Amino acid sequence: MSQAEGSGGGTVQYIQHHLTNNHIGEGFMTWNLDTIIISLLLGALFVIVGGRVAKNATEGVPGGFQNFVESILEFVQTQVKDSFPGHHPLIAPMALTIFVWVWLMNFMDLIPVDLLPTIGKMFGIEYLKVVPTTDLSLPMAMALVVFMVSLYFNLKVKGPVGYLKMFLFHPFGKMAVPANILMTAIEELAKPLSLGLRLFGNMFAGELVFLLIALLSGAATLGIGMLIWFPLQVVLDLGWLLFHILVITLQAFIFMVLTIVYLGMAHTRDH
């Protein structure tokens, strides 16, 4: 709330400032540095911690942290088994990566909204959007990878002809080929779009609510109003925080399950 001046313009500025990526380059060559760096750091954290656990893992009775990691693995494996017909060695690691990585990136949402940007400002970083999943580039990138994998599965399992047939004769049968093409194309394209946009929308909205809560006492920086606004802000922030623990897990879970389901649909012969 350091930037909030109490006026409407200050509020808008504050929110806009928080929702601007630290980027270099323009147009196509825009590098959202904060998104890339934070997501890579979290990915590295995941791989390093997970790799260390896997390296020290025993076949015998697992210790505390190994147990925790294994329970996540087992959870993901169960989801894959339940939702993915047949077997493909890519699915389970992909689902695990999605679940943990998205969760870690969503978790950045729970860090107080002003903490990292303020620290960044001390080091001369003007803009810092802390939650990578609130940058549309990242959820859409993941959704596109899922889409590409599902394309690959479609072509591999159904064959090019089978895939084409699916476009031609689904869902209305042989009588309405043009409508079929349109419907199937919409269906196929809606999958990655909804997948990416859902995660982005949820996290963006959540972040926005955090920002608005943070603005509460900023709107009454001076005077007796602080006595009301500040406790209210704390209570609301805590409430939203607790709720958001559920939301970030749920969103990571949904992204994972939908990925498995979409890929499972692509991996079956009969559509």
Added chain:
Amino acid sequence: MNITVTLIAQMIAFGLLIWFVNKVMWGPLSGIMEARQKRIADGLAAAEKGKHEEVLAKKKALEVIKEAKDQAADIVAQGLKRASEIVEEAKVTARTEGERIVTAANADIEREINQAKEALRVQVASIAVAGAEKVLKREIDAKSHDALLNDLAAEI
């Protein structure tokens, strides 16, 4: 949304992350978990087998005990039978022996009675001779009357 290098970079990053996760974490850890699962399953199977074997062994032990008991009972019965046989034999032996002894004793008695009779007869003869001597007041020539005396004695 603008399609930017960020999107492409994130796609590559995502793909690489999946690869890393599979190589470093998923592969080894799920292998270990599978191995553990197998170990547990093996252990359970072994326990089940052990239980089964225990039941069998118990059954077998019971059978052996029963057999031993039967044998022991047989032996005892045989022993008892043998004992009663021995007693019976002893009885028979004792009876025969007793009869033999009684017969021998009877024969002895018979013999002694005869001896006594003989002796008595001789003595009666001599008493009769002495009585006759007294009656006749003279010496009877023993030699001349020997045949007579002997006849007398035999008559008694």
